[in-house]
Amino acid sequence: xxxxxxxxxxxxxxxxxxxxxxxxxxxxxxxxxxxxxxxxxxxxxxxxxxxxxxxxxxxxxxxxxxxxxxxxxxxxxxxxxxxxxxxxxxxxxxxxxxxxxxxxxxxxxxxxxxxxxxxxxxxxxxxxxxxxxxxxxxxxxxxxxxxxxxxxxxxxxxxxxxxxxxxxxxxxxxxxxxxxxxxxxxxxxxxxxxxxxxxxxxxxxxxxxxxxxxxxxxxxxxxxxxxxxxxxxxxxxxxxxxxxxxxxxx
Ligand code: PEP
Numbered sequence: 513x514x515x516x517x518x519x520x521x522x523x524x525x526x527x528x529x530x531x532x533x534x535x536x537x538x539x540x541x542x543x544x545x546x547x548x549x550x551x552x553x554x555x556x557x558x559x560x561x562x563x564x565x566x567x568x569x570x571x572x573x574x575x576x577x578x579x580x581x582x583x584x585x586x587x588x589x590x591x592x593x594x595x596x597x598x599x600x601x602x603x604x605x606x607x608x609x610x611x612x613x614x615x616x617x618x619x620x621x622x623x624x625x626x627x628x629x630x631x632x633x634x635x636x637x638x639x640x641x642x643x644x645x646x647x648x649x650x651x652x653x654x655x656x657x658x659x660x661x662x663x664x665x666x667x668x669x670x671x672x673x674x675x676x677x678x679x680x681x682x683x684x685x686x687x688x689x690x691x692x693x694x695x696x697x698x699x700x701x702x703x704x705x706x707x708x709x710x711x712x713x714x715x716x717x718x719x720x721x722x723x724x725x726x727x728x729x730x731x732x733x734x735x736x737x738x739x740x741x742x743x744x745x746x747x748x749x750x751x752x753x754x755x756x757x758x759x760x761x762x
Contacts, residue, residue, distance in 0.1 A: 520748025537751025574602030618661035683723025699738035
């Protein structure tokens with residue numbers, strides 16, 4: 513039985529003040545959604561604040577990116593070992609904004625995934641097609657290629673502890689959500705890709721949906737058999753809304 517995970521990607525939003533309030537709200541309400549795992553992904557500079565405010569709360573945290581390098585002359589980058597200093601459980605790799613705005617390739621994403629695993633940080637591998645790709649009918653080819661890059665480098669065993677987030681690019685931050693059936697179809701495809709190599713791993717890998725998920729549509733999405741939670745952007749900046757999404761999955 514896979515426990516659902518609801519994760520908030522705060523992107524480049526917030527201030528010390530607003531994040532303190534957001535964390536307080538999440539902390540207060542987290543006990544009420546005990547059936548679902550919760551995690552938040554703040555900007556790097558607020559990790560200390562997050563660790564301090566969430567310590568002892570049933571909420572994990574992580575970052576939105578990490579460097580593929582261990583240390584050294586990489587100005588502006590943050591190493592995975594530094595995330596361990598703040599007790600991060602998870603790290604996002606290959607978010608579509610990293611892929612499209614910062615040119616992250618399948619190969620680079622796979623290397624970041626490998627670095628995280630080596631350090632004992634659980635990677636959340638983000639995959640998904642653009643609107644153009646969906647309209648051309650190549651959704652499975654794109655998602656399959658993104659997945660294969662990690663499978664080739666790390667092998668199926670890498671997915672025992674990892675999480676996959678299917679995020680159609682056309683649904684991120686647009687208010688346009690995939691229908692529950694559209695999402696389920698791609699989730700089932702992803703699980704089938706894993707199952708073709710190792711059915712036991714496939715049955716335990718959590719696959720989250722991301723793309724304009726909110727309390728109003730979460731119940732339907734989270735009721736689908738292969739949707740094991742959500743990666744939430746905009747709606748995760750409001751503690752009540754974020755917790756309501758988690759409640760819908762409980
Ligand atoms: C995301 O950034 O991962 C995301 C799903 O954003 P939103 O919920 O705002 O579409």
